[in-house]
Amino acid sequence: MATLKLDIQNLAGEKVGSAKLAEGVFAVTPNVHVMHQVVRAQLAEVRQGTHATRTRGMTSGGGRKPFRQKGTGHARQGTIRAPHYRGGGVVFGPHPRSYEMKVNRREIKLALRSALSAKYADGVLRLLENADFEKPSTKAAVAVLQALELPGRVTLVVADDDINAFLSFRNLQQVRVIPVSEMNTYDFIDNQNLVLTKAALDRVEEVLA
16 A cells, blocks of 8 residues: 655745645544544533423423313313413423433544544645744734635634633634644544644544554
8 A cells, every 4th residue: 555645834825845645544534423423422422311291291381171071061170281272282392301412432533533634535634834823813823824825614723822822813704723632533524624623633643643
């Protein structure tokens, strides 16, 4: 297998070198099923599960029969809080529950490797030399995107201590910036371009190789 390499660019969009990529992270056959399972679990975890409706037993009122059992010509009724009455209880409505789905760590790592390999194969993986901003600046962040020629939605993965870079990119609507310690499959694939800093790449390979 040919050596995997990726050009390293600086903030001005200029090529300043190349990096050798770990084949065990960027050259695996993407496992679509595992990626699907992990993303489903990740999105499910965000759901609060606090939705609730009241059944007829939880609804106040309706303690007596609305009319006598026989002789009225109407169907017998026991309470005005039955589901077919306005203001009555709800049938088969949602109740508090947990949406948590169990996914083991091996599947999570395989999904991450699959996502990175797919991005590399598609040619939409980019590598930044660094994300050193002297101070937070959204204007400077926009200039970087233009220099790198990155249209559409972008996920930028930076080192945990790149605070200024994080603050600079976070206000851009088309950019999702995440510290490398929070890397996840959904953010890796939900974009048109995936950009990693060299420090973030080193950490990714350390965790996944």
